[in-house]
Amino acid sequence: MKPIRYTIVPSHPAAHLFQVTVTVADPDPAGQRFMLPVWIPGSYMVREFARNIVTLRAVNDAGRKVRVEKIDKHTWQAAPVKGALTLHYEVYAWDMSVRAAHLDDTIGFFNGTSVFLSPLGHEDAQCVVDIQKPQGAAYRGWRVATALPEARGTKRYSFGEYRAQNYDELIDHPVTLGEFALATFNAHGVPHDVVIGGRVIGLDMDRLCKDLKRICEAQIALFEPKSKKAPVERYVFMTQAVTDGYGGLEHRASTALICNRADLPVQGREAMSEGYRTYLGLCSHEYFHTWNVKRIKPAVFAPYDLGVENYTSMLWLFEGFTSYYDDLMLVRSGVISLDDYFGLLGKVIGGVQRGSGRLKQSVAESSFDAWVKYYRQDENAPNAIVSYYTKGSLIALAFDLTIRAQTGNRKSLDDVMRLLWKRFGRDFYRGQPVGVDESEIEAIFAEASGAQLDELFAEGVRGTRDLPLDALLAPFGVALAADVDKNGKPSLGVRLRGGADCTLATVHEGSAAQKAGLSAGDVLLALDGLRVTGGNIDALLSRYQPGAKVEVHAFRRDELRVTQVKLDGPEVARYKLALSDHRPAARKARKRWLAQ
Incomplete structure (x- = not known):
């Protein structure tokens, strides 16, 4: 099968247009079909990337026009031709996220799922993509950042030709174009590039590389404790710094x-800010995916079907367990303190406990319904669904502590992850890929740990009962308690949308606000005749006692409503973890778990 050749040019940055071509040397004699994915792996929502294709035409190798028609929302078919067939098309790129494509006169970014049409029947053919520089002096300093291997004659970070073994590999390497800060560190001998785009004043790149190196080496050692061999020959962290944004998406050799x-480290500031700690946790999360989901995969992802939803009930394992290990790797590597880790864990526990959806939907159900519920959340989401990320991370914690307690710390969740890696992940891209079947996961846990975990699977994974985390933490000398507002401030039981107006984003089930008939979208105007805003509502509420009745004026759409609210007691902002047992056995168990 002959290689598929692509070109991509930031042809009109001000109009946010990429010009793309794809050439098939040996098209289907019956008429070649081309498909653009409807979703991107790692983000479980149909996004309809084909809607951004603005123009499309086909020509043969003589340059003559070939008839091409669209046969469904994301598939085109060209008329039969002799010789090569080339499609020319424009892609509108104005999505400043990690999932699609973006282009302006300051930066270009794209995922292959957004820009590269797949010639059906040629998915296993080698791919060559020529990434070209936009024209004009303003782009003289632009470079290319990607983990895609360079073709012969192309220097790293330069415009030119890059290669992939097949379409799956092609779309698994995002590309950043523009001017960016760049540094490299080695983690157990493997180069890791750090790319920071956007305007950042006083960036402490040395500190960032030092911290990432410790995190990466801890994760490599977890999966390969003897060889310390990373699953990649090179890795790229590519970050776009913006005024207000947060997110990440994993790929096989980059994120x-x-x-x-403001979350990036600043030169001369030694203290770790909350924002920087959150950013390191994000980096840790996406890096852990290099093993867990990019190589250890559900069977239904091996391979992906990018034309339709791919359903699995195991995202609690692939996203939830990754969410457990992301912060765990921060404390084990020594990047954050034990107190910092306890604070992060307490915040997660509080977030899960606050939503009544945890009592209605299991994490297995949440995983399966990700396409229509988790990724399409509305104002009632906390009352109806549970996050397989956050609840999944607590289930991972429960598995880890249970295995450690039952085996006297001889085994742990680390052993489960290593067995999954050995059996499914290590050779995933070296032969016929094999994913984890849902029917075998409990047996794998039992084999790796030797622990009795049936109840945890039944109640934690497939059920909706709260996890007994306080009892599980006790043998490790850690106490868990609800962190109640010391000021005793009463609560409406709502979440605000943000902004100057006091607009309700969510009204929690059974809350004071819901009992009074208030709903998401209502704009609160006054409490007992005093004007209320998004900025002063906490101060106003602090003047009342729990159980007090307050007259509330609010707009629903354009209708004024007046109601009485009987205020709830203080909300549990988060849960607090603290050391409670300093005896040798507890200290030893805790050190085996947290490396501190």
Whole structure:
């Protein structure tokens, strides 16, 4: 099968248009079909990337026009031709996220799922893509950042030709174009590039590389404790710093990240800010995916079907367990303190406990319904669904502590992850890929740990009962308690949308606000005749006692409503973890778990 050749040019940055071509040397004699994915792996929502194709035409190798028609929302078919067939098309790129494509006169970014049409029947053919520089002096300093291997004659970070073994590999390497800060560190001998785009003043790149190196080496050692062999020959962290943003998406040898520029470390400031700690946790999360989901995959992802939803009930394992290990790797590597880790864990526990959806939907159900519920959340989401990320991370914690307690710390969740890696991940891209079947996961846990975990699977994974985390933490000398507002401030039981107006984003089930008939979208105007805003509502509420009745004026759409609210007691902001047992056995168990 002959290689598929692509070109991509930032042809009109001000109009946010990429010009793309794809050439098939040996098209289907019956008429070649081309498909653009409807979703991107790692983000479980149909996004209809084909809607951004603005123009499309086909020509043969003589340059003559070939008839091409669209046969469904994301598939085109060209008329039969002799010789090569080339499609020319424009892609509108104005999505400043990690999932799609973006282009302006300051930066270009794209995922292959957004820009590269797949010639059906040629998915296993080698791909060559020529990434070209936009024309004009303003782009003289632009470079290319990607983990895609360079073709012969192309220098790293330069415009030119890049190669992939097949279409799956092609779309698994995002590309950043523009001017960016760049540094490299080695983690157990493997180069890791750090790319920071956007305007960042006083960036402490040395500190960032030092911290990432410790995190990466801890994760490599977890999966390969003897060889310390990373699963990649090179890795790229590419971050776009913006005014206000957060997100990441994993790929087989890189990650695309977006963060608030204020979250990046600043030269001369030794203290770790909350924002920087959050950013490191994001980096840790996406890096852990290099093993867990990019190589250890559900069977239904091996391979992906990018034309339709791919359903699995195991995202709690692939996203939830990754969410457990992301912060765990920060404390094990020594990047954050034990107190910092306890604070992060307490915040997660509080977030899960606050939503009544945890009592209605299991994490297995949440995983399966990700396409229509988790990724399409509305104002009632906390009352109806549970996050397989956050609840999944607590289930991972429960598995880890249970295995450690039952085996006297001889085994742990680390052993489960290593068995999954050995059996499914290590050779995933070296032969016929094999994913984890849902029917075998409990047996794998039992084999790796030797622990009795049936109840945890039944109640934690497939059920909706709260996890007994306080009892599980006790043998490790850690106490868990609800962190109640010391000021005793009463609560409406709502979440605000943000902004100057006091607009309700969510009304929690059974809350004071819901009992009074208030709903998401209502704009609160006054409490007992005093004007209320998004900025002063906490101060106003602090003047009342729990159980007090307050007259509330609010707009629903354009209708004024007046109601009485009987205020709830203080909300549990988060849960607090603290050391409670300093005896040798507890200290030893805790050190085996947290390396501190």
